[in-house]
Amino acid sequence: MSWHRPSRDLRVACVSGFPFSTAIKVRFAETDAQGIAHHASFLVWLEVARVEYLERYAGGYQGIRDRGLEALTTEVNIRYHRAAVFDDRLTVEARCVDMRGARFRYEYRVTRAGELVAEAWTSHAVVDAETYRPTRVPDWLAEAMATAETKA
Amino acid sequence: MSWHRPSRDLRVACVSGFPFSTAIKVRFAETDAQGIAHHASFLVWLEVARVEYLERYAGGYQGIRDRGLEALTTEVNIRYHRAAVFDDRLTVEARCVDMRGARFRYEYRVTRAGELVAEAWTSHAVVDAETYRPTRVPDWLAEAMATAETKA
Amino acid sequence: MSWHRPSRDLRVACVSGFPFSTAIKVRFAETDAQGIAHHASFLVWLEVARVEYLERYAGGYQGIRDRGLEALTTEVNIRYHRAAVFDDRLTVEARCVDMRGARFRYEYRVTRAGELVAEAWTSHAVVDAETYRPTRVPDWLAEAMATAETKA
Amino acid sequence: MSWHRPSRDLRVACVSGFPFSTAIKVRFAETDAQGIAHHASFLVWLEVARVEYLERYAGGYQGIRDRGLEALTTEVNIRYHRAAVFDDRLTVEARCVDMRGARFRYEYRVTRAGELVAEAWTSHAVVDAETYRPTRVPDWLAEAMATAETKA
Numbered sequence: 001m002s003w004h005r006p007s008r009d010l011r012v013a014c015v016s017g018f019p020f021s022t023a024i025k026v027r028f029a030e031t032d033a034q035g036i037a038h039h040a041s042f043l044v045w046l047e048v049a050r051v052e053y054l055e056r057y058a059g060g061y062q063g064i065r066d067r068g069l070e071a072l073t074t075e076v077n078i079r080y081h082r083a084a085v086f087d088d089r090l091t092v093e094a095r096c097v098d099m100r101g102a103r104f105r106y107e108y109r110v111t112r113a114g115e116l117v118a119e120a121w122t123s124h125a126v127v128d129a130e131t132y133r134p135t136r137v138p139d140w141l142a143e144a145m146a147t148a149e150t151k152a
Numbered sequence: 153m154s155w156h157r158p159s160r161d162l163r164v165a166c167v168s169g170f171p172f173s174t175a176i177k178v179r180f181a182e183t184d185a186q187g188i189a190h191h192a193s194f195l196v197w198l199e200v201a202r203v204e205y206l207e208r209y210a211g212g213y214q215g216i217r218d219r220g221l222e223a224l225t226t227e228v229n230i231r232y233h234r235a236a237v238f239d240d241r242l243t244v245e246a247r248c249v250d251m252r253g254a255r256f257r258y259e260y261r262v263t264r265a266g267e268l269v270a271e272a273w274t275s276h277a278v279v280d281a282e283t284y285r286p287t288r289v290p291d292w293l294a295e296a297m298a299t300a301e302t303k304a
Numbered sequence: 305m306s307w308h309r310p311s312r313d314l315r316v317a318c319v320s321g322f323p324f325s326t327a328i329k330v331r332f333a334e335t336d337a338q339g340i341a342h343h344a345s346f347l348v349w350l351e352v353a354r355v356e357y358l359e360r361y362a363g364g365y366q367g368i369r370d371r372g373l374e375a376l377t378t379e380v381n382i383r384y385h386r387a388a389v390f391d392d393r394l395t396v397e398a399r400c401v402d403m404r405g406a407r408f409r410y411e412y413r414v415t416r417a418g419e420l421v422a423e424a425w426t427s428h429a430v431v432d433a434e435t436y437r438p439t440r441v442p443d444w445l446a447e448a449m450a451t452a453e454t455k456a
Numbered sequence: 457m458s459w460h461r462p463s464r465d466l467r468v469a470c471v472s473g474f475p476f477s478t479a480i481k482v483r484f485a486e487t488d489a490q491g492i493a494h495h496a497s498f499l500v501w502l503e504v505a506r507v508e509y510l511e512r513y514a515g516g517y518q519g520i521r522d523r524g525l526e527a528l529t530t531e532v533n534i535r536y537h538r539a540a541v542f543d544d545r546l547t548v549e550a551r552c553v554d555m556r557g558a559r560f561r562y563e564y565r566v567t568r569a570g571e572l573v574a575e576a577w578t579s580h581a582v583v584d585a586e587t588y589r590p591t592r593v594p595d596w597l598a599e600a601m602a603t604a605e606t607k608a
Contacts, residue, residue: 028355028365029192029348031185033238038181039529040499044333047496051332051391061332062391073495077533083588086185087355087366132539180507180517181500191377192351195344196485203484203543213484214543225343229381235436239507239518284387333494337487337542344485390489 018093018109019148022052026088036083042118043076046108049092050122053106058144067138070129074103078120088112096145102126102134104145170245170261171300174204178240188235194270195228198260201244202274205258210296219290222281226255230272240264248297254278254286256297322397322413323452326356330392340387346422347380350412353396354426357410362448371442374433378407382424392416400449406430406438408449474549474565475604478508482544492539498574499532502564505548506578509562514600523594526585530559534576544568552601558582558590560601 030041054061064071084090091111098105102125110118128135182193206213216223236242243263250257254277262270280287334345358365368375388394395415402409406429414422432439486497510517520527540546547567554561558581566574584591 027348028184028351029190032180033183033185033187034526034528035185035187039532040181040496040503043496043499044331047332060391070490072490072539073536075533075535076495077531079531080529083528087364179500180503186374186376191380192344192347195347196483199344199484212543222338224338224387225384227381227383228343229379231379232377235376239516332488333496335489336484337489337491339489339491342485 018095018107020049020053020056020095021091021093022049024048024090024092024110026084026086026090028086031086034083036085037088039078039080042078042080042110042120045090045092045110046076046078046094046106046120046122047073049094049108050106053094053096053148057148058141064126064141065129068129069135069138070127070132071124072127072132073122074125075123076120077122078118080118082112082115082117084110084112084117090117095149097149099137099142099145102136104137170247172201172205172208172247173243173245174201176200176242176244176262178236178238178242180238183238186235188237189240191230191232194230194232194262194272197242197244197262198228198230198246198258198272198274199225201246201260202258205246205248205300209300210293216278216293217281220281221287221290222279222284223276224279224284225274226277227275228272229274230270232270234264234267234269236262236264236269242269247301249301251289251294251297254288256289322399322411324353324357324360324399325395325397326353328352328394328396328414330388330390330394332390335390338387340389341392343382343384346382346384346414346424349394349396349414350380350382350398350410350424350426351377353398353412354410357398357400357452361452362445368430368445369433372433373439373442374431374436375428376431376436377426378429379427380424381426382422384422386416386419386421388414388416388421394421399453401453403441403446403449406440408441474551474563476505476509476512476551477547477549478505480504480546480548480566482540482542482546484542487542490539492541493544495534495536498534498536498540498566498576501546501548501566502532502534502550502562502576502578503529505550505564506562509550509552509604513604514597520582520597521585524585525591525594526583526588527580528583528588529578530581531579532576533578534574536574538568538571538573540566540568540573546573551605553605555593555598555601558592560593 024045026037030037032038051061093109095107096104097107103123105121105123108120126135126137127133176197178189182189184190203213245261247259248256249259255275257273257275260272261268278287278289279285328349330341334341336342355365397413399411400408401411407427409425409427412424413420430439430441431437480501482493486493488494507517549565551563552560553563559579561577561579564576582591582593583589
């Protein structure tokens with residue numbers, strides 16, 4: 001229970017905005033008996049945002065998989081500020097930060113009509129799909145990401 | 153919309169009981185904003201029952217996968233009689249019927265304290281894990297299933 | 305295991321097409337270790353289609369809930385013809401049939417680039433949200449549905 | 457992206473062990489196309505552990521709901537150390553810490569045969585089920601938790 005988060009000081013650049021956002025409509029199956037979206041549903045939406053992000057900037061997650069790579073999720077941190085309910089239209093903003101070696105992080109803001117619903121960050125490792133050994137983020141991917149972020 | 157179900161007359165044998173049952177406790181994440189277990193959750197429970205069934209009678213589903221086979225679900229039919237709610241203790245009874253060629257079916261009863269909650273049947277096809285081509289149910293599996301069912 | 309499906313002869317009208325369709329992109333979280341979309345994911349997509357259908361033709365499912373009604377799913381029948389995989393773009397066509405008393409049914413076709421992936425039908429009952437007693441489908445809803453279907 | 461975690465120094469007591477653990481068997485539906493348990497599945501297992509914990513020490517989560525209270529999840533932090541795969545037998549250890557006002561936290565270790573698979577902590581707020589306003593953790597619940605933890 002004493003893990004250390006990657007130091008914020010080392011963050012690659014001063015990232016001030018989100019270059020990317022995607023829309024999510026809360027599905028009925030994603031709600032629970034509290035009448036709100038189940039908290040695990042948010043992780044699925046963050047993943048949808050990453051997939052859409054990769055599609056827009058880097059040829060798609062499938063392209064990464066086609067090259068024999070997988071991106072594993074190694075850490076998730078999410079803070080829920082407001083409940084989301086069935087049929088809510090949410091915006092998931094995402095940006096890729098801290099790409100170093102085999103690792104990278106995403107940061108997110110989930111909002112509803114401008115109101116903050118949740119904020120999160122996730123860590124990932126690129127691995128070889130056969131051996132599951134960490135593999136350096138390929139240059140083409142790192143460059144695609146860097147280009148995306150400078151547009152923020 | 154005009155599919156034909158496998159004729160009931162051809163059913164391998166007169167199956168009168170369920171040789172197998174497993175216990176399910178409804179998880180909070182499986183409920184929805186109607187305050188009841190989401191109807192898709194039942195399909196997961198039927199699958200849990202099949203996995204437990206294979207573990208008891210046929211060396212486990214992983215054993216089938218280890219032999220280069222996969223069992224695909226080709227049809228699901230489920231009728232919901234009563235709602236299940238959070239923390240309900242359910243019993244899922246299952247039996248394997250109609251094993252022929254590459255295909256087999258399971259039938260199920262989901263009950264709560266003896267009361268019928270749902271009944272269902274599912275169809276499956278055994279395929280080669282590489283080619284996804286249908287493959288005859290291996291003899292060892294067919295025999296394990298037949299033995300299980302005669303205990304009913 | 306001997307339930308009777310609502311007789312096809314009584315179907316309200318000769319429904320030849322689908323007035324409605326919605327797009328689904330397969331999420332990574334919806335796949336399983338067979339490398340394909342888990343079969344239970346389809347039930348979630350059928351529900352998404354119903355929700356979108358109600359939004360287009362009947363003021364939305366939330367509108368129904370706001371009037372103190374719930375629509376329960378009482379039966380699901382689905383036949384899988386082809387596997388769907390991560391990132392597939394699917395079309396879910398839906399139509400509402402057999403609206404009688406407190407009950408109605410939906411029929412669906414799930415396709416990918418015109419190819420049949422699955423077909424399904426589901427049965428539903430309108431209930432009072434307080435008592436969970438079956439309630440006649442309100443006239444405004446029945447009329448909205450009938451209008452939708454004549455456009456097919 | 458600059459949230460502050462509750463200071464570790466204020467932690468109610470020096471908690472050195474886990475008084476509670478529950479067993480999880482990875483379901484096939486919980487896997488994804490990477491062949492491993494989807495990372496969101498872990499949040500469901502943490503919730504299962506909390507529910508089992510409350511059942512053992514505090515009369516059950518349903519008992520809390522029956523008193524007109526809900527426990528919301530306000531934060532989840534999880535670090536994945538190893539992948540879990542289909543049919544894995546996992547142990548989820550949990551302990552309740554930092555109960556103050558309307559808030560409390562849980563800490564977790566997920567292991568497989570003694571090997572660390574994931575560690576996590578979650579924050580929660582007790583709210584009135586009608587108004588969704590934060591409500592002080594009731595004394596009976598705080599005492600039940602405290603008793604549980606001294607057994608660690």
